[in-house]
Amino acid sequence: MSISLAIVEDLPEVREGLTQFIALNPEFIILDTFETAEQALGELPSLNPDIVIMDISLPGMSGIECIRRVRKKIPKVQFMMFTVYENDEKVFDALKAGATGYMLKSTGLMQLVEGLKELYNGGSPMSANIARKLVNLFKTEHGDVEPDAALTNRENEVLQLLAKGLLYKEIADQLKISVGTVRQHIHKIYEKLHVQNRTEAINKSIRKVP
Amino acid sequence: MSISLAIVEDLPEVREGLTQFIALNPEFIILDTFETAEQALGELPSLNPDIVIMDISLPGMSGIECIRRVRKKIPKVQFMMFTVYENDEKVFDALKAGATGYMLKSTGLMQLVEGLKELYNGGSPMSANIARKLVNLFKTEHGDVEPDAALTNRENEVLQLLAKGLLYKEIADQLKISVGTVRQHIHKIYEKLHVQNRTEAINKSIRKVP
DNA sequence: CAGGGCGTAGAACTTTCGTTCTATTGAACG
DNA sequence: CGTTCAATAGAACGAAAGTTCTACGCCCTG
Numbered sequence: 001m002s003i004s005l006a007i008v009e010d011l012p013e014v015r016e017g018l019t020q021f022i023a024l025n026p027e028f029i030i031l032d033t034f035e036t037a038e039q040a041l042g043e044l045p046s047l048n049p050d051i052v053i054m055d056i057s058l059p060g061m062s063g064i065e066c067i068r069r070v071r072k073k074i075p076k077v078q079f080m081m082f083t084v085y086e087n088d089e090k091v092f093d094a095l096k097a098g099a100t101g102y103m104l105k106s107t108g109l110m111q112l113v114e115g116l117k118e119l120y121n122g123g124s125p126m127s128a129n130i131a132r133k134l135v136n137l138f139k140t141e142h143g144d145v146e147p148d149a150a151l152t153n154r155e156n157e158v159l160q161l162l163a164k165g166l167l168y169k170e171i172a173d174q175l176k177i178s179v180g181t182v183r184q185h186i187h188k189i190y191e192k193l194h195v196q197n198r199t200e201a202i203n204k205s206i207r208k209v210p
Numbered sequence: 211m212s213i214s215l216a217i218v219e220d221l222p223e224v225r226e227g228l229t230q231f232i233a234l235n236p237e238f239i240i241l242d243t244f245e246t247a248e249q250a251l252g253e254l255p256s257l258n259p260d261i262v263i264m265d266i267s268l269p270g271m272s273g274i275e276c277i278r279r280v281r282k283k284i285p286k287v288q289f290m291m292f293t294v295y296e297n298d299e300k301v302f303d304a305l306k307a308g309a310t311g312y313m314l315k316s317t318g319l320m321q322l323v324e325g326l327k328e329l330y331n332g333g334s335p336m337s338a339n340i341a342r343k344l345v346n347l348f349k350t351e352h353g354d355v356e357p358d359a360a361l362t363n364r365e366n367e368v369l370q371l372l373a374k375g376l377l378y379k380e381i382a383d384q385l386k387i388s389v390g391t392v393r394q395h396i397h398k399i400y401e402k403l404h405v406q407n408r409t410e411a412i413n414k415s416i417r418k419v420p
Numbered sequence: 421c422a423g424g425g426c427g428t429a430g431a432a433c434t435t436t437c438g439t440t441c442t443a444t445t446g447a448a449c450g
Numbered sequence: 451c452g453t454t455c456a457a458t459a460g461a462a463c464g465a466a467a468g469t470t471c472t473a474c475g476c477c478c479t480g
Contacts, residue, residue, distance in 0.1 A: 095345055096352055115338070123338020124345045128328035134344050135305055135334045141351070142306055152456060165409030167436070180459045187439070188456095197438080197466090198409055199375030364427065377466070390429045397469070398426095407436085407468080 002026070003120045006049040007033040008040045008066065009082075010058050014105075018053065018082075021109045028116065035059075037066035045073040051119055053112075054099070056083040056090060064090070067097040078119050082112060091133055102126040151192060151205075158185040163202045212236070213330045216259040217243040218250045218276065219292075220268050224315075228263065228292075231319045238326065245269075247276035255283040261329055263322075264309070266293040266300060274300070277307040288329050292322060301343055312336040360402050361415075368395040373412045 005028055009015040015033050022028050031049050034040040037058050044052065052070070056063040067079050080101035081094050091102060101119040103112050104127045115125030126134075151159065161171045168186070172179045186198075195201045215238055219225040225243050232238050241259050244250040247268050254262065262280070266273040277289050290311035291304050301312060311329040313322050314337045325335030336344075361369065371381045378396075382389045396408075405411045 092348075092352070095348055098349075100342065100345055118338035121338075122342065124342035125338040126341050128325070128331075128333025128335040131336050131341055131344070132310065132332065132334035134341070134348060135310055137348070138302075138305055138344060139308075142302070154457065163409065163413075165405070165407055165413060168438095169436090177457085178459055180461085181457070183438070183460095184458075186437090190438080195375070197375055199373065199412065202409065202412075203373075203375060362426065378468095379466090387427085388429055390431085391427070393468070394429080395427085396467085400468080 002029050003051060003116065004028075004049040005030045005051050005053060005116070006040070006044060006047055007053045008035075008037065008058070008063060009033070009053070009055040010035050011055075014055075018109070018112075022113065022116075025113055028113075037061035037063060040066055041069055044070050044077070048074055049077060051078045051080055051101075051116055053080050053082050053116075056081065056085050056094065064094050064097045064099075067094070067099055071098045080112075080116060080119055080125075086129060088133055088137075091130055092137070095134075100124050102130045104129065151189060155185050155189050155192075158182060159189055159201065159205060162186065162189075162198055212239050213261060213326065214238075214259040215240045215261050215263060215326070216250070216254060216257055217263045218245075218247065218268065218273060219243070219263070219265045220245050221265075224265075228319070228322075232323065232326075235323055238323075247271035247273060250276055251279055254280050254287070258284055259287060261288045261290055261311075261326060263290050263292050263326075266291065266295050266304065274304050274307045274309075277304070277309055281308045290322075290326060290329055290335075296339060298343055301340055302347070305344075310334050312340045314339065361399060365395050365399050365402075368392060369399055369411065369415060372396065372399075372408055 005022065007015060007018055007030065009018065015035070019030055019033060022030060031047050032043060034043065035058075038060055040052070041061070052067075054063040054067060058066075063081070063083070070077065071079075078101065079094075079099040080103065081099045082103055082105060083090075084105050085091070086104060094102060101115055101124055103115050103125065107127045111127075118125040157175065158171060161174060166174070168179050168182045172182045175182070189201055190196065193201050193204050195204055215232065217225060217228055217240065219228065225245070229240055229243060232240060241257050242253065244253065245268075248270055250262070251271070262277075264273040264277060268276075273291070273293070280287065281289075288311065289304075289309040290313065291309045292313055292315060293300075294315050295301070296314060304312060311325055311334055313325050313335065317337050321337075328335040367385065368381060371384060376384070378389050378392045382392045385392070399411055400406065403411050403414050405414055
């Protein structure tokens with residue numbers, strides 16, 4: 001059972017290099033290659049490959065936008081980013097859009113081929129540098145909180161209500177305490193979370209837990 | 211310049227297998243090996259290796275707890291998990307504790323050695339299955355916010371920034387428009403969403419909390 | 421080409437938020 | 451038994467947020 005591929009890559013040398021190298025490997029079948037996201041967008045839904053190897057910087061529509069749109073039509077296709085971009089924004093945007101593999105062009109074709117197999121088997125192969133970005137983000141969002149940053153029970157109650165968008169007065173009424181106390185609790189919460197306002201506090205605490 | 215290692219692993223066969231295989235590779239020096247987390251905890255701070263290869267299931271203290279404690283003393287040491295555990299909780303706990311590499315014992319020694327090099331060079335090598343867990347978590351937490359159809363493009367842009375907790379002034383700066391306009395957009399947003407303030411708007415559009 | 425939606429902008433105003441300071445009570449701890 | 455901390459509370463004040471009104475240029479559509 002072979003793995004069917006499509007390639008979206010504007011540079012002819014890279015595209016052909018990829019095609020030829022992958023063709024050496026009998027597990028893969030390359031169904032088609034595209035130079036632009038627009039072309040790919042038209043053809044991919046009917047091609048329905050197992051995996052699309054996707055560049056990011058393309059003339060016209062970006063590879064990321066292309067993923068977003070193609071996935072609406074054929075959600076089970078896997079996307080392997082294969083690009084030079086290594087900055088956080090591009091990486092995270094690609095993953096948000098639905099890419100599940102992310103290999104840098106600098107890591108070489110051998111690893112790419114290994115990665116394609118892993119991707120097909122449900123893994124998320126990625127260059128170690130890319131994985132590090134994810135790990136770092138994960139740690140900033142879920143990292144062990146400093147001891148003094150732990151909120152008290154009461155503070156957590158207040159935070160829950162705060163997160164609903166209630167006014168201080170409404171929170172006070174609901175908890176049967178005064179507005180002054182509410183203010184006090186909230187002030188402490190902001191202090192412990194190192195934030196300046198309600199929205200930041202919510203983003204830092206509530207939204208973290210899936 | 212060689213990479214110095216320590217190994218924490220209770221099973222003698224695995225420990226010795228690792229030692230011997232890695233010894234074949236001249237880039238590495240194994241400073242010491244430990245059978246328990248407690249032993250490691252005592253010795254690692256003075257050994258100060260570049261990388262610690264860490265098992266999770268150990269008699270007594272777990273490898274994860276060990277990482278947590280060792281990192282307090284020598285924060286720059288890198289930890290490579292090398293374990294059979296593949297369930298989400300263990301993986302995420304290890305990463306929270308400070309592990310930066312996570313390879314499954316099933317992936318083989320060759321890849322482990324490759325991973326050690328990548329870890330030393332600032333990457334986060336991990337088995338593709340482990341990376342997939344991270345990617346999935348990332349997507350559930352940062353999943354694309356499909357812009358609310360009722361809002362105009364501009365209004366959606368403003369809402370995104372509003373949701374980050376930015377001040378009106380900051381939103382204005384970022385979008386290169388005046389604060390008056392920002393106020394105007396936000397007012398329209400609240401009107402369309404039938405809400406009274408920032409937090410309610412975010413709950414209704416982005417977080418979809420009822 | 422008139423009308424409507426959109427994006428822009430500012431003025432004037434009220435409400436809410438957030439900070440700072442001070443103070444009291446009760447529980448926990450060594 | 452003093453100390454520390456969570457929870458309570460209020461006063462006073464400045465900083466943002468949010469409302470209301472007005473206005474203009476642009477583009478699209480009937």
